[in-house]
Amino acid sequence: MTEDASAKKGLAAIKGTRDILPGEVEKWQALEGLARTTFELYGFRELRAPVFEATELFEKGTGSTSDVVTKEMYTFTDKGGRSITLRPEYTPSVARAIIEHRLDLEGAPMRYYYMGPMFRYDKPQKGRYRQFHQVDIEVFGEKDAAVDAEIIEMAHALLDKLGVTGTETLVNSVGCRACRPAYGAALREAAAKRKDELCADCQRKAETNPLRIFDCKVDACREAAASFPSIQDYLCEECREHFGKLLDGLDVLKIPYRVDPRLVRGLDYYTKTTFEIVASGLGAQNALLGGGRYDDMMKDFGGPDICGTGFAMGIERVLAVAALAPPERKILYLAYLGDKAKKAGLELARFFRANGVECLVEYKDRGMKAHFGRANKLQAAWVLIVGDNELRSGRFGLKDMASGRQFDGPREDLLALILKR
Numbered sequence: 060m061t062e063d064a065s066a067k068k069g070l071a072a073i074k075g076t077r078d079i080l081p082g083e084v085e086k087w088q089a090l091e092g093l094a095r096t097t098f099e100l101y102g103f104r105e106l107r108a109p110v111f112e113a114t115e116l117f118e119k120g121t122g123s124t125s126d127v128v129t130k131e132m133y134t135f136t137d138k139g140g141r142s143i144t145l146r147p148e149y150t151p152s153v154a155r156a157i158i159e160h161r162l163d164l165e166g167a168p169m170r171y172y173y174m175g176p177m178f179r180y181d182k183p184q185k186g187r188y189r190q191f192h193q194v195d196i197e198v199f200g201e202k203d204a205a206v207d208a209e210i211i212e213m214a215h216a217l218l219d220k221l222g223v224t225g226t227e228t229l230v231n232s233v234g235c236r237a238c239r240p241a242y243g244a245a246l247r248e249a250a251a252k253r254k255d256e257l258c259a260d261c262q263r264k265a266e267t268n269p270l271r272i273f274d275c276k277v278d279a280c281r282e283a284a285a286s287f288p289s290i291q292d293y294l295c296e297e298c299r300e301h302f303g304k305l306l307d308g309l310d311v312l313k314i315p316y317r318v319d320p321r322l323v324r325g326l327d328y329y330t331k332t333t334f335e336i337v338a339s340g341l342g343a344q345n346a347l348l349g350g351g352r353y354d355d356m357m358k359d360f361g362g363p364d365i366c367g368t369g370f371a372m373g374i375e376r377v378l379a380v381a382a383l384a385p386p387e388r389k390i391l392y393l394a395y396l397g398d399k400a401k402k403a404g405l406e407l408a409r410f411f412r413a414n415g416v417e418c419l420v421e422y423k424d425r426g427m428k429a430h431f432g433r434a435n436k437l438q439a440a441w442v443l444i445v446g447d448n449e450l451r452s453g454r455f456g457l458k459d460m461a462s463g464r465q466f467d468g469p470r471e472d473l474l475a476l477i478l479k480r
């Protein structure tokens with residue numbers, strides 16, 4: 060059925076979502092496994108939070124003027140009349156969980172990681188989905204810029220394991236509540252001068268939150284924004300020093316970077332550090348991951364005054380440039396002949412599986428030729444032949460499909476042979 064035809068029948072996946080099928084899913088599993096082992100080397104532990112939360116959490120956390128909150132949230136009223144939102148990002152959920160379970164009492168820093176779906180009502184396009192997946196890491200309770208450098212290095216360690224090459228690391232500081240107001244005023248003034256060139260959305264942002272103009276993808280707005288003052292000229296002493304320490308840390312870790320003073324990231328909560336790792340060859344949606352510091356989020360939620368830093372990596376984006384070899388499957392196909400062998404096959408299959416061999420039995424009665432045809436189609440590495448004679452003697456035939464060689468022996472010997480290859 061064509062996409063249109065199935066859509067008319069109401070059977071197609073919702074626009075902006077997609078199925079991840081066998082053949083592709085192995086890469087996801089590999090990425091998830093590598094992420095887990097990498098993060099755990101740095102002392103991170105997994106924290107799983109719900110897929111939906113109170114809408115207010117994201118309004119307060121992600122920020123009421125960010126595009127994510129103003130335009131992209133999947134918000135609905137549940138049967139109890141509460142406003143619910145499918146999480147568009149993960150950080151506010153972690154902050155909430157820390158406050159709710161007083162995880163801070165276990166002592167800082169707290170390091171968490173998570174992988175799962177996020178939801179944004181964004182315009183679907185290549186590299187941009189409405190249900191997409193992120194690998195997310197958070198460190199709460201560590202002020203030192205060294206940890207910002209460490210998590211950037213951790214991101215690179217993971218990308219290296221995934222075979223991602225040709226990346227660039229962009230870093231910036233967006234200041235703090237002490238120095239950003241002066242920068243905001245300078246931006247507002249600059250934006251006012253070029254107001255006529257800005258899109259309607261940015262004209263509004265020029266008044267509400269001019270920093271958000273840097274998120275706009277409209278060419279004219281980008282051009283205008285290129286002439287706006289640089290935040291780097293407005294950082295207070297503390298933020299300047301923090302940024303210097305971040306760059307020192309990156310130098311020590313030998314991570315090449317480029318300072319990009321327009322890198323403000325699309326969420327309202329960032330303070331001081333922001334960063335992105337971008338990939339060449341991905342077109343417009345080239346950010347593999349992005350993150351930064353959010354030192355005020357926890358306090359703004361009414362929780363303890365604990366700073367935070369972290370990043371979110373887009374799984375779809377990373378897999379588009381990762382070089383992951385599909386894992387090798389070694390299938391043992393069990394070909395039985397007759398009813399008795401079919402029954403005995405169940406137990407034989409259990410024996411091989413219990414010993415770590417992927418074993419397939421199909422219950423449609425087939426002749427030997429049809430069994431081999433099917434085994435070929437499944438790309439089985441081995442075929443185990445089970446018939447009346449084999450059952451009587453306790454010796455089975457095993458064919459190595461690649462070489463065509465046939466072996467004969469009790470199941471323990473055949474198992475040893477399979478495991479040896």
Ligand code: AMP
Pocket residue numbers: 148179181186187188189191192193324325346347348349350371372373374375376
């Ligand atoms: P953000 O949470 O906006 O900072 O995004 C972090 C990362 O998530 C980005 O660098 C992308 O790799 C990925 N990402 C964000 N939005 C989408 C989307 N709509 N579709 C696919 N990946 C996304």
